[in-house]
Amino acid sequence: MRIWKFGDDIDTDAIIPGRFLTEYEPARLAEHVFEGTRDDCRTGVCPGDIIVAGKNFGCGSSREHAPLALLGAGVRIVVAESFARIFYRNAVNTGLLPLVCHDTGGLVEGHEATVDIENGVLTSDCIDYPIEPVPPFMQAIIDAGGLVEYAKEMKEVEICTGSQR
Amino acid sequence: MGATLVEKIFSSRCGREVQAGEVVMAPVDRAMIHDITGPLAVRVFREMGGDEVFDPARVVMLFDHQVPADSVQAAENQQFMRDFAREQGIHNYDLREGVCHQVLMEKGHAAPAEIIVGSDSHTCTYGAAGACATGIGSTDMGFVLKFGALYFRVPESIRVEVSGAFAPRVGAKDLILSIAGDIGAGGATYQALEFSGETIETMPMAGRMTCCNMAIEMGAKAGIVPPDAVTREYLQARRPGAEIADLAPDQDAVYADRRAYDVTALAPQVAAPHNVDHVVDVGEVAGTHIDQVFIGSCTNGRYEDFVEAAEVLGDRTFSEEVRVIVVPASKEEYLKTLRAGLIEKFVEAGALVEAPCCGPCMGGAFGLLAPGEVSLSTSNRNFRGRQGSTEAEVYLCSPATAAASAVTGAITDPREV
Numbered sequence A: 001m002r003i004w005k006f007g008d009d010i011d012t013d014a015i016i017p018g019r020f021l022t023e024y025e026p027a028r029l030a031e032h033v034f035e036g037t038r039d040d041c042r043t044g045v046c047p048g049d050i051i052v053a054g055k056n057f058g059c060g061s062s063r064e065h066a067p068l069a070l071l072g073a074g075v076r077i078v079v080a081e082s083f084a085r086i087f088y089r090n091a092v093n094t095g096l097l098p099l100v101c102h103d104t105g106g107l108v109e110g111h112e113a114t115v116d117i118e119n120g121v122l123t124s125d126c127i128d129y130p131i132e133p134v135p136p137f138m139q140a141i142i143d144a145g146g147l148v149e150y151a152k153e154m155k156e157v158e159i160c161t162g163s164q165r
Numbered sequence B: 001m002g003a004t005l006v007e008k009i010f011s012s013r014c015g016r017e018v019q020a021g022e023v024v025m026a027p028v029d030r031a032m033i034h035d036i037t038g039p040l041a042v043r044v045f046r047e048m049g050g051d052e053v054f055d056p057a058r059v060v061m062l063f064d065h066q067v068p069a070d071s072v073q074a075a076e077n078q079q080f081m082r083d084f085a086r087e088q089g090i091h092n093y094d095l096r097e098g099v100c101h102q103v104l105m106e107k108g109h110a111a112p113a114e115i116i117v118g119s120d121s122h123t124c125t126y127g128a129a130g131a132c133a134t135g136i137g138s139t140d141m142g143f144v145l146k147f148g149a150l151y152f153r154v155p156e157s158i159r160v161e162v163s164g165a166f167a168p169r170v171g172a173k174d175l176i177l178s179i180a181g182d183i184g185a186g187g188a189t190y191q192a193l194e195f196s197g198e199t200i201e202t203m204p205m206a207g208r209m210t211c212c213n214m215a216i217e218m219g220a221k222a223g224i225v226p227p228d229a230v231t232r233e234y235l236q237a238r239r240p241g242a243e244i245a246d247l248a249p250d251q252d253a254v255y256a257d258r259r260a261y262d263v264t265a266l267a268p269q270v271a272a273p274h275n276v277d278h279v280v281d282v283g284e285v286a287g288t289h290i291d292q293v294f295i296g297s298c299t300n301g302r303y304e305d306f307v308e309a310a311e312v313l314g315d316r317t318f319s320e321e322v323r324v325i326v327v328p329a330s331k332e333e334y335l336k337t338l339r340a341g342l343i344e345k346f347v348e349a350g351a352l353v354e355a356p357c358c359g360p361c362m363g364g365a366f367g368l369l370a371p372g373e374v375s376l377s378t379s380n381r382n383f384r385g386r387q388g389s390t391e392a393e394v395y396l397c398s399p400a401t402a403a404a405s406a407v408t409g410a411i412t413d414p415r416e417v
């Protein structure tokens, strides 16, 4: 998989502009992913390619259209130095994997990379970059295949249980 | 160990003492959905096997982003939402009331010690009422609609202590812009901003809403003001007879950080393109040519904001080089502004006054920018492409600075007109 490299503070307006939010299908949203900011993504991203970014990826609007547009384009993993809170939740909920890597500076646009989630490492140009483990309650949602699957069979939830320090 | 405001709220709603960093499944007192993110939330609710929403009385629906419908698709989405509201017995303000956050506040849907979620990032506005309110995505909202609860990581808090009195034509928006410039776009991620100090204590509700509204621009989960007499007065009229919870942080509460600001010498602030934390004194960008001025949004679309703009405008007219778009945030604010004669004043000065809605704030419905154009806006985001072309530029400022600049046709210090 190839790396698509971005900087800090990539906002959800950049990922999918406001005028396309009447759409909800990932494939249709993908037709406008990064429109106007990274137009090469719309045609160039291949299934399995990864987004690599700096700090605060996905800041701004709560639009879930952002992870859906990335999923529609074939992206399954976003690696960033940090994520905006709502985007992080939305990504996990919809099946896009947000991975935190404290220093993405050395990763190069267009280069090949592999991600070994079990061992928490991203490898590119023969260099290993450690990836932070996903918080346990988020991992449970990922393991279920997203929040919809997680919630499907549940009749109700127990308030304030499942808590952990 | 003492507790912060949000720790107290989560503790009381969860029925046991919880601390920052814990992950809890907490009950939700109110859930807000609108025309843009609502349809997806409803679909997810169905996919989860949702049949009846947890409590129709706790769900608030309204349309504000694309109203009246600006495309067939928007109309279809609204129709879908109307049908859902009817089927579920949810109260739907439809497109009659205005911008979601203003409407939830003024209809008394937010009160101290409540946990409120909205499928919109600026839900943090309701911290002005002493609620712990946060924006969530549509899938989380689907979960809330089904279960009436959601996973939360109880946030650490940053205590923001503000002192001093504002100089004339400087106010809450300038304060929160300067705080955003200081803390940075991601500086409060996963945390809550707890506002305090004499400046906040004497600040009317409108200004508190402006401050809490922009907590998300620093990545915060919530912004919150300890409820006091100002909160009480605001709520008494909107929730007649309801008990209003007492809520204050403990003296020995543990904060992730404490930051102090003195507004005495604060100049009008402007966030320059394309980041909200790219904040400078107005003087540094004064003279920048502008094509459009937008006065409105959930940040600054209230009566108080229009009074501020009208005072700066005086008897002058707006520059013919500038398109001035004025959009009150709600019907209530519209009527107050109208009855005070300010709508007439703005129209006579050359502005376009639109009915309550989000307007040009999100670049969805109308008022979009062409490549190369520059907009000065009282809203909360100036991301590249936020108000139209990605080659346009958006500056953020207060209503006073917006009005002064609309008069001259270039970014102008409101103290100098």
Ligand code: SF4
Binding pocket: B064, B065, B099, B100, B101, B120, B122, B297, B298, B299, B357, B358, B361, B362, B379, B380
């Ligand atoms: S006015 Fe702007 S920021 Fe506020 S809810 Fe509408 S689009 Fe969002």
